[in-house]
Amino acid sequence: MARFKIPGVFVGMGVTLKYLFKKVPTVQYPVEKEVPVPRARGVIALDTDACTVCMLCARECPDWCIYIEGHKEEQPPSKPGGRARTRATLDRFDIDYALCMYCGICVEVCPFDALFWSPEYEYSEGDIGAMLHGKERLSEWLETVPDPPALES
Amino acid sequence: MTMDPRAAMHHSEVAVSVELQTPDMTLNLGPQHPSTHGVLRLVAQVDGERVESVEPVVGYMHRGYEKLAEVRTYPQITALVNRIDWTSGFANEIAFVVGAERLMGIEAPPRAQWIRLILTEMARMANHLVFVSSYPLELGATTPMFYALHERERVLDLIEGVTGGRFHPNFNRIGGVKPAAGGGSSQKKLAQDLPKGFIDETRFAMEKVFEICDTMDKLIVGNEIFRGRTIGVGVIPPDQALAYGVSGPNMRATGIDFDIRKVDDYLPYSEFDFDVPVGENGDCFDRYMMRLHEIRQSARIILQALDTLPSGPLQAKVPRIIKIPRGEIYVRSENPKGEMGYHIISEGGRGPYRLKVRTASFSNLSVLQWLLAGVLIPDIIAILGSLDFVLGDVDR
Numbered sequence: 001m002a003r004f005k006i007p008g009v010f011v012g013m014g015v016t017l018k019y020l021f022k023k024v025p026t027v028q029y030p031v032e033k034e035v036p037v038p039r040a041r042g043v044i045a046l047d048t049d050a051c052t053v054c055m056l057c058a059r060e061c062p063d064w065c066i067y068i069e070g071h072k073e074e075q076p077p078s079k080p081g082g083r084a085r086t087r088a089t090l091d092r093f094d095i096d097y098a099l100c101m102y103c104g105i106c107v108e109v110c111p112f113d114a115l116f117w118s119p120e121y122e123y124s125e126g127d128i129g130a131m132l133h134g135k136e137r138l139s140e141w142l143e144t145v146p147d148p149p150a151l152e153s
Numbered sequence: 154m155t156m157d158p159r160a161a162m163h164h165s166e167v168a169v170s171v172e173l174q175t176p177d178m179t180l181n182l183g184p185q186h187p188s189t190h191g192v193l194r195l196v197a198q199v200d201g202e203r204v205e206s207v208e209p210v211v212g213y214m215h216r217g218y219e220k221l222a223e224v225r226t227y228p229q230i231t232a233l234v235n236r237i238d239w240t241s242g243f244a245n246e247i248a249f250v251v252g253a254e255r256l257m258g259i260e261a262p263p264r265a266q267w268i269r270l271i272l273t274e275m276a277r278m279a280n281h282l283v284f285v286s287s288y289p290l291e292l293g294a295t296t297p298m299f300y301a302l303h304e305r306e307r308v309l310d311l312i313e314g315v316t317g318g319r320f321h322p323n324f325n326r327i328g329g330v331k332p333a334a335g336g337g338s339s340q341k342k343l344a345q346d347l348p349k350g351f352i353d354e355t356r357f358a359m360e361k362v363f364e365i366c367d368t369m370d371k372l373i374v375g376n377e378i379f380r381g382r383t384i385g386v387g388v389i390p391p392d393q394a395l396a397y398g399v400s401g402p403n404m405r406a407t408g409i410d411f412d413i414r415k416v417d418d419y420l421p422y423s424e425f426d427f428d429v430p431v432g433e434n435g436d437c438f439d440r441y442m443m444r445l446h447e448i449r450q451s452a453r454i455i456l457q458a459l460d461t462l463p464s465g466p467l468q469a470k471v472p473r474i475i476k477i478p479r480g481e482i483y484v485r486s487e488n489p490k491g492e493m494g495y496h497i498i499s500e501g502g503r504g505p506y507r508l509k510v511r512t513a514s515f516s517n518l519s520v521l522q523w524l525l526a527g528v529l530i531p532d533i534i535a536i537l538g539s540l541d542f543v544l545g546d547v548d549r
Contacts, residue, residue, distance in 0.1 A: 008376045008380070009376055011371050011375050012372045037310070037313055040313060101236075104323060151346045152348065
C-alpha cells in the first residue's frame with residue numbers, strides 16, 4: 001500500500017498556521033521606532049569650530065554636493081608683541097541631501113575631525129530645494145552623534 | 154479560406170470546419186511592471202495564448218557608470234559601483250578593489266579579506282532571500298515574501314552594524330576594508346573593526362537563515378501549484394547557456410559545474426569547505442532551488458569564517474593619494490547573480506582611463522529572446538522572474 005502523503009499545499013498552510021502565533025516582527029513607525037546602529041549613516045553632522053575650510057571634503061565628494069565658502073580673518077596676536085595671524089573662517093557649509101549618496105567619503109577624508117555621521121534620519125522635506133542644509137542645521141546634529149561601538153577583539 | 158473570425162463565431166457550423174485565423178497581437182509589457190525588477194520593457198508578439206517572439210527593450214535605467222568612473226578617483230568609484238546591483242551592494246565592490254589592488258601590487262591583510270568574505274556571503278544571502286521570496290510572489294504566492302524578508306532584515310542589520318549602510322555599504326577600500334584610522338585621529342573614526350557582539354549575532358542569524366530555508370522548503374517547494382508552474386518551464390540547455398554567456402546560478406541550474414569562487418582566488422574561498430549546488434534540467438524550478446541551496450552554503454561559509462577569523466590590521470600600507478600605475482586588468486567575481494567583472498585600464502592617474510563593467514544580469518537577460526519564443530503568456534512572468542535580474546545591473 002502506498003504511503004499517504006500530505007499534499008504540499010497543506011504542509012505550507014501548516015507553516016502559515018505556525019507563523020500566526022509568532023510575535024509580529026514589524027514596528028508601527030510613528031508610534032514606535034527602531035533604534036539605528038551607532039554606525040548608521042543617517043545624516044552628516046558638522047563641528048564648525050574644527051573646520052578649517054580646507055575644502056578636502058568638497059573636493060573628494062563623488063557627486064560634489066558640498067558647498068563651502070570661507071574667508072581669511074586677521075587674528076590678534078595671542079601674546080603681547082606677537083605676530084598677528086590669519087585664520088580661515090567658515091561662511092557657508094551646505095550639504096545638498098537631495099544629491100548626497102551617503103557614501104561617507106567626506107567624513108573619512110576630513111583631517112580635522114569636523115564631520116561625523118549621526119544616525120538621525122527624520123529630516124525629510126516636502127520640497128527638494130529644502131534638502132539643502134546649512135552649517136547651523138548641520139551643527140545641531142552634532143549632539144546626536146553617538147559614541148563608537150565597542151569592538152570585537 | 155479566410156474569413157472574419159467574428160462572422161465565424163455566429164455561424165457555428167462554419168466555425169468547426171474553418172481553422173480560426175487570428176491576427177498577431179502586440180503585447181507590451183512594462184516598462185513599469187512590478188515583475189520586471191525595475192524598468193524593463195518586453196514587446197511580445199502573441200498569437201492567441203502563444204508567444205511568437207519577444208523583444209526585451211533595455212536602457213530605461215542607464216546611468217552611465219562606466220563614463221562616470223572616468224572622471225572620478227578610485228576611492229570614489231567604490232561608492233559608485235555598489236549601486237550597480239542594489240540587492241547585493243557589498244558583492245559589487247569586491248572585484249573592483251581586488252583589481253585595483255592587483256594593479257598596485259598590494260594585498261589586503263588576512264583579517265580584511267576575512268571580513269570581506271563574510272560580508273560578501275551575507276550580501277549573497279540577502280540577494281537570494283529576496284529572490285526565493287519574491288519569485289513565488291510573481292507566481293501569485295504572497296506569503297513567503299513576508300517570512301523571508303524578515304530574515305533578510307536580520308542579515309542587513311548585521312551588514313549595517315559593521316559598515317553603516319544596509320544597501321550601499323561602501324566598506325571596501327583599496328588595500329583593505331574601511332581604514333582603521335580615518336582622516337582624523339578621534340576615537341569616533343578609529344573604531345571601524347567589527348562591532349562587539351557581531352560574531353554571536355551572526356551565529357544566531359545563521360541559525361535563523363537555516364530555519365527560513367527549511368520553512369521555504371515546506372512552504373513553497375513542495376507546493377503543487379508552484380511545482381506545476383515551474384517544473385519543465387523555461388528550460389535552458391547547457392549549450393545555449395554557454396552561447397548566451399549565462400552565468401551564476403542560472404548557468405549551474407543547467408548542469409554546468411562552474412563557480413568562480415572555486416576557480417579564482419579573489420577572496421580566500423579555498424580555505425573553506427562548501428558545495429556548489431548544480432542542477433539537472435535548467436528549468437525555473439532548478440533555478441529556484443539553486444538559490445535556496447546557495448543560501449545554506451553561504452551560511453556554512455560564514456560560520457566557518459567566524460571560527461577562523463584572524464586578528465591583525467585591517468588595511469595594508471597605501472599612499473594617501475591613490476594612483477595606480479599604468480596597466481590593465483580584468484578581475485571577475487561570483488556575484489549573487491553571476492559573473493561580475495571589472496576591466497580597469499589605468500594610465501597612471503588618480504582615476505581609471507576606462508572602466509568596463511561586466512554584469513551578470515545583462516548576459517542572463519540576453520537569453521530571454523531565445524527562451525520566451527513559443528511559451529504561453531502566463532509563463533513569461535514565470536521565466537522572467539526565475540532569471541533573477543535587477544535592471545540596475547542590466548543597464549548600469
